[in-house]
Amino acid sequence: MHMNERANPWLPWLVLALALVATATVYWSGLSGTWLFDDYPNIVDNQGVQPTHADLASLVNAALSSPASDFKRPLASLSFALNYLAGGLHPFSWKLTNLFIHLLNGLLVFVLARKLVTAADAAAPTGVISALIAACWMLLPINLTAVLYVVQREESMANLFVLAGLIGYVTARYRMLAQAISPSMALSEGGRRHAFWLCALSITLPTAVGLLAKETAVMLPLYALLVEWALFRFKIINSKALDRRIIALFVLVLALPMIAGLAWLLPHVLNPATWGTRDFTLGTRLLSETRIVVGYIAGTLLPTPQALSFYHDNFRISTGLLAPWTTLASVITLIALIALAAWLRPRRPLAALGIGLFLGCHLLTGTILPLELIYEHRNYFASFGLMLAVVPLLVPRAGQPMMLSRCVLLGGLLLLWAGETAMTAASWGNPLLLAETLATRAPDSPRAQYELGRTLIIYSQYDPASSFTKLAYAPLERAAALPHASILPEQALIFMNSRMGLPIKDAWWDSLIAKLKARPPGVQDESSLVALVQCARDNLCPLPADRMTQAFQMALRHPSARLQAAYSDYAWGVLHDHALGLQMIEDAVASAPSEPAYQITLIRMLAAEGQREQALHALDRLRLLNLGGRLDGTLEELGRQLDLPSR
Numbered sequence: 001m002h003m004n005e006r007a008n009p010w011l012p013w014l015v016l017a018l019a020l021v022a023t024a025t026v027y028w029s030g031l032s033g034t035w036l037f038d039d040y041p042n043i044v045d046n047q048g049v050q051p052t053h054a055d056l057a058s059l060v061n062a063a064l065s066s067p068a069s070d071f072k073r074p075l076a077s078l079s080f081a082l083n084y085l086a087g088g089l090h091p092f093s094w095k096l097t098n099l100f101i102h103l104l105n106g107l108l109v110f111v112l113a114r115k116l117v118t119a120a121d122a123a124a125p126t127g128v129i130s131a132l133i134a135a136c137w138m139l140l141p142i143n144l145t146a147v148l149y150v151v152q153r154e155e156s157m158a159n160l161f162v163l164a165g166l167i168g169y170v171t172a173r174y175r176m177l178a179q180a181i182s183p184s185m186a187l188s189e190g191g192r193r194h195a196f197w198l199c200a201l202s203i204t205l206p207t208a209v210g211l212l213a214k215e216t217a218v219m220l221p222l223y224a225l226l227v228e229w230a231l232f233r234f235k236i237i238n239s240k241a242l243d244r245r246i247i248a249l250f251v252l253v254l255a256l257p258m259i260a261g262l263a264w265l266l267p268h269v270l271n272p273a274t275w276g277t278r279d280f281t282l283g284t285r286l287l288s289e290t291r292i293v294v295g296y297i298a299g300t301l302l303p304t305p306q307a308l309s310f311y312h313d314n315f316r317i318s319t320g321l322l323a324p325w326t327t328l329a330s331v332i333t334l335i336a337l338i339a340l341a342a343w344l345r346p347r348r349p350l351a352a353l354g355i356g357l358f359l360g361c362h363l364l365t366g367t368i369l370p371l372e373l374i375y376e377h378r379n380y381f382a383s384f385g386l387m388l389a390v391v392p393l394l395v396p397r398a399g400q401p402m403m404l405s406r407c408v409l410l411g412g413l414l415l416l417w418a419g420e421t422a423m424t425a426a427s428w429g430n431p432l433l434l435a436e437t438l439a440t441r442a443p444d445s446p447r448a449q450y451e452l453g454r455t456l457i458i459y460s461q462y463d464p465a466s467s468f469t470k471l472a473y474a475p476l477e478r479a480a481a482l483p484h485a486s487i488l489p490e491q492a493l494i495f496m497n498s499r500m501g502l503p504i505k506d507a508w509w510d511s512l513i514a515k516l517k518a519r520p521p522g523v524q525d526e527s528s529l530v531a532l533v534q535c536a537r538d539n540l541c542p543l544p545a546d547r548m549t550q551a552f553q554m555a556l557r558h559p560s561a562r563l564q565a566a567y568s569d570y571a572w573g574v575l576h577d578h579a580l581g582l583q584m585i586e587d588a589v590a591s592a593p594s595e596p597a598y599q600i601t602l603i604r605m606l607a608a609e610g611q612r613e614q615a616l617h618a619l620d621r622l623r624l625l626n627l628g629g630r631l632d633g634t635l636e637e638l639g640r641q642l643d644l645p646s647r
Helices: 011-032 039-044 056-063 074-087 091-120 126-139 150-176 189-202 205-211 215-232 244-269 282-301 326-344 349-365 382-394 403-428 431-441 446-460 467-481 488-500 506-518 523-537 545-555 561-573 578-591 596-608 612-623 632-641
Strands: 239-242
Touching: 011 091, 011 126, 011 403, 039 150, 056 074, 074 091, 074 150, 091 126, 091 150, 091 215, 091 349, 091 382, 126 382, 126 403, 150 189, 150 205, 150 215, 189 205, 189 244, 205 215, 215 244, 215 349, 239 244, 282 326, 282 349, 282 382, 326 349, 349 382, 382 403, 403 431, 431 446, 446 467, 446 488, 467 488, 488 506, 488 523, 506 523, 506 545, 523 545, 523 561, 545 561, 561 578, 561 596, 578 596, 596 612, 596 632, 612 632
Parallel strands: none
Antiparallel strands: none
16 A cells, blocks of 8 residues: 555656646536625626736736735736636636646645655655645535636735745755755755755745735745744754744744834724724634634545635624634634644654645735635635644555555545535536535525525526526525615615616615614625625616615715715716715715825816816826826826816
8 A cells, every 4th residue: 555656757747637637527517507695896897807908007006006915916906807818708718717727836845855854854756646636635615616706816826936935945044054954965055055045035025925915825935934934943953053044034924014014003903993894893803813713624634515605795703712612612622723733743744734825824804804704715724734733644554554544545535525526516517507606605694695696697698587586585685684684685676777778676775774874884785785886887777866865865974085086987977966976076085095096087077067177287196196107098198188288
């Protein structure tokens, strides 16, 4: 049963090649699916990533167009723009690009794992173990959303640089300690100095580039620190002394930035208003995340369809250590894992490192940031840590007990993971099947039920006689009645009946307005109002003005730039109340002065009202936002509208 790597040096490459083919095969059926959830605001409805030309101004505008983050994630947004230029909005090529990035990451996982296994146990069949780690990681069901959910290219692309940076760090650190490993590999002092600078470069440059895809790349220095802790021990060659250069490096690239980041972040996090749009506070979030992180372990190693349901807005928030009791159990489990990693460090350093990487990965998204509680794609790197801890223990090696049992268990897990991923990917390839599958997996999730109703509306093609139309009402009304549901279900019901010329129930409007009155509107509530405004403005939905006005009045008790701009659009284009429209867009500009779209709208409204001087002042402010010439075309158009001479 022992996989003799020395006698068969091609074996690791065969395993890796089979894993790449298997992963591509498993995911192929899912590539024919469509857009989902956050794909719409970030891609489908985001004109910025849909340039008509590949000129510099258009690409810069695309790179800075993400509505998902203040940091704009320009590298990911630019890749979206290139996908659009290559094939429009047909999602197949976008998903295929995601799959390619995932396979490339799989190759990097193999290279990194091989270096880590070698550093931990050079006598092990490092190639086979590493190929199996990569195979398992690529086929894990918990990583599916980072592939088939197009917008999560941000996550997979960021981790492309994280993995490359870790490879560079481990390679350089191994060179620094080469003399201790083999005298024939010893470097000169100059060589060791060069290796140190490669260490520094490997955890700074990839972090900086990865941040352009997603903020999770900021964790790379922490991962390198954990590698150092578990494998290299901050050592100098042939000495028990610590390497001061390595310690100083981590102080500079990790400790000091972390202190500065916390100093900047904590006042915001500790402000109760920060949590106003959430169903949880800082305290209940921290309690809840203990259960979530433990749940991620189960969802990675022994996934069930219910655990990987994509929508998790039905999660019960922890309000105390015993509410529910699994909160305390999860706290104890996490403490035990930390203690286990410390105990394993001198005995099985690879397992200790794997546990450390898994827990370390969740320190960003699973602690104090006011993000949504659960997303599977947050395990894209964390799951590598679990594979690093588990797979080497299951690979049969000569002289170890239970070799057959290990082989059967590892093979069984691979089949389980590949089978679950294949079945889920198949449902992702059919929009209606996916909506039905996710609604079945999470029957008490408002988002899952809404998505099923919305998909049925799309299939109905707004035909009142369609069977899909009749089927859409039940999941939407069920979603609207579920606790903590947004106004999306009511918006969909109102939108659907209005488009079809059918009566709109007063109960739908009453529910929508009551929700906006009861709590600050969230992102989905804002998107719902924007959708209703667009439908009314395009003369597709004859919506009652009194109800729309009442809804905005309730929502704007907690003003946001997006809501103010939407109400401005409605007042100007539907109510023809230009004074109100102008006032609301001025408020939007004041709320988000760095957003060009609001200033462009303001200038056009001022010009239409004959307020040329005010429009010129606004135009001067807009020019300050013209980074890289991204607004050149718009500025020229506005200049013509204001009768300015050509530049």
